[in-house]
Amino acid sequence: xxxxxxxxxxxxxxxxxxxxxxxxxxxxxxxxxxxxxxxxxxxxxxxxxxxxxxxxxxxxxxxxxxxxxxxxxxxxxxxxxxxxxxxxxxxxxxxxxxxxxxxxxxxxxxxxxxxxxxxxxxxxxxxxxxxxxxxxxxxxxxxxxxxxxxxxxxxxxxxxxxxxxxxxxxxxxxxxxxxxxxxxxxxxxxxxxxxxxxxxxxxxxxxxxxxxxxxxxxxxxxxxxxxxxxxxxxxxxxxxxxxxxxxxxxxxxxxxxxxxxxxxxxxxxxxxxxxxxxxxxxxxxxxxxxx
Numbered sequence: 001x002x003x004x005x006x007x008x009x010x011x012x013x014x015x016x017x018x019x020x021x022x023x024x025x026x027x028x029x030x031x032x033x034x035x036x037x038x039x040x041x042x043x044x045x046x047x048x049x050x051x052x053x054x055x056x057x058x059x060x061x062x063x064x065x066x067x068x069x070x071x072x073x074x075x076x077x078x079x080x081x082x083x084x085x086x087x088x089x090x091x092x093x094x095x096x097x098x099x100x101x102x103x104x105x106x107x108x109x110x111x112x113x114x115x116x117x118x119x120x121x122x123x124x125x126x127x128x129x130x131x132x133x134x135x136x137x138x139x140x141x142x143x144x145x146x147x148x149x150x151x152x153x154x155x156x157x158x159x160x161x162x163x164x165x166x167x168x169x170x171x172x173x174x175x176x177x178x179x180x181x182x183x184x185x186x187x188x189x190x191x192x193x194x195x196x197x198x199x200x201x202x203x204x205x206x207x208x209x210x211x212x213x214x215x216x217x218x219x220x221x222x223x224x225x226x227x228x229x230x231x232x233x234x235x236x237x238x239x240x241x242x243x244x245x246x247x248x249x250x251x252x253x254x255x256x257x258x259x260x261x262x263x264x265x266x267x268x269x270x271x272x273x274x275x276x277x278x279x280x281x282x283x284x285x286x287x288x289x290x291x
Contacts, residue, residue: 008111009036009078012085013103015092015118019197019221021052028116032057035085039074041097045089062086064098071102078111085116090221092120096140096166121195121223122164128202129190129225132265135161142167142175156226157182163226169218176211179226183207186269188227194220230268238276241268245277255281 012031017023032038033055039062040046050057062070074084088097106113126133137159143149156163157179167175172191179189183206191210193201199220203213241262248258255277263270 008109009080009082009084010112010114011074011078011103011106012083012114012116013093013099014085014087014116015120016046016049016087016090018090018119018121018124018195019200021049023119023196024049024053025116025118028118029053029055031085031116032087034083036082037077038085038087039102041088041093046087062098062102066098071105074102075105075109075111078106079109090119090121092118095120095122095138119196121166121192121221124195125164125190125192125223125225126162128192128195129162130202130204131162131188131190131225131227133162133225135228137161137163139163139165141165144171153178153182158229160228160230162228165224165226167222167224169220169222172218172222172224173211173214175224176207176214180207180211183226184229187229190225191218192223192225193218195223241273241276242280245273245280249277 012035014028014031015025016028032050035057038046038050038057038059040059041061041063043059043061046057046059049055050059062074078084086093086099086102088094088099091097093099094103103113122138126136137156139152139156142152142165156165176189176191183189185208186206188204189207189210190202190204191214193199193203197220203210205213244262244265245255245258248261249255253261255274259270259274259277262268262273
């Protein structure tokens, strides 16, 4: 463990919009304005952001293909007392983006590293996916083929936590088709496309239904959220179901709608929730109800 030195400059890890250029914090704007150098994954894209907000930043390319000399230069500048800001094309740096080696080198040199939090496609997709997200796992981009891809798909298929991954438009249908062969037939997914942009779209359904929906492909930036696996022998907590049923019905939802909402939230089958609601009322389930 190394303590941070009070000497030297500062490296700011700055989150930037994932689409809508208005999605940037006041602190991020001030940090970019004050930085001596902004290290950008793509200076052309960052320049558009700067121009949108009237910033005149000194931009320098820093990306996945930057060599060790780029890191050495940045560390030398930090040691000399300069303030550097690191940004990615969109969202939060280091999440499926370059920068980890630079941050590690800054820590090793006992230099100050700070985060300027903001937009992330990961958290944005989780908020609109409509699946339980009290736990989640981020996969980034899946391997394109081979054993590593099969292993990653098998891992997420068994994961009890929600899984988030990025996918390219031209591989989306193939990935959904693969998932349809590995996931439970009723397992829910959400394809979140072009988040925060004009053509934002969130489509929910099973892997097979989504594969059919996107059979002709898709456009734009895509984040895929997969509901966590519910163990076959998992028993719902009846006291929690009862409390949630009463809460939703007090809000005016019918038993059918409340059961549907809870099924999406917890992964417990809708029919089981509906039957529990009838039991609370002292009624007997009708086989035709709750479907």
